[in-house]
Amino acid sequence: MSDAAYLHGRCLCGGIRYRAALPVFHASHCYCTMCQKQHGAAAGSYANVASAGLVIEHGAALITEYASSDDGRRDFCRVCGSTLFWRSTAAPDRVAITLGTMEPAYSGPVERELFVEHKPAWLPCRDQ
Template sequence: MIKGHCLCQGIQYEYHGEINEVAICHCYQCKQAQGTPFATNAPVSTAAFQVVQGQSLLKSYFASPNKRRVFCSQCGSPLFSQRMDHPETIRLRLGTITEGHIPAPQYQIYCDSRSAWFELDQQTPCYPANKP
């Protein structure tokens, strides 16, 4: 089982299944919605996804007519997106997962929109939370 929550923990969810597909999206909407150079998400079945706390805190925004982006109205954490023509699937934002296995990304999309300034490799220093 996969568990997760938003930043304020007002919304908590469970996914009763496995994540088998992970994508990195470089589209402009994802970058702007996440405030990051890309979004990492996984398509999951809505039938196996359940908000166990904070349903009333969910808010939707339609940046395009057919796709809603769902976030916490209290802390602003993006949780998932959903195309209205595919109601059986949501694209879960993997940064909100707190428990469960997440496989490595299998592919990237909208690579022509990549942030040219962002490149991460093993040579980039990685510091603990309280950087020296």
């Protein structure tokens, strides 16, 4: 497969590098309170891909998994703290990769907003 058939990314310190095979099934902003706390932001933003296509190219030993609920696992770099992946226990064939860790930057559309009832009032509108 050509390099264009993958998403690429890394954590902040560069200790972990990954590639994930396309296609992206969907991209989303998740406003659940767990994503807000983990990301320290209004939302966690993810591209959902097949877990079989995710390859850790460097630094697999630096990945720490946190079981944030019975339904989800969150992977991050134990050195710099970068949030990398979210995995559903109900859908192990998929992995959600954080958009902010991708290089080059993700250029596809974000089609879904999840848990919008928790979307912060301080988040600016798109047209402002």
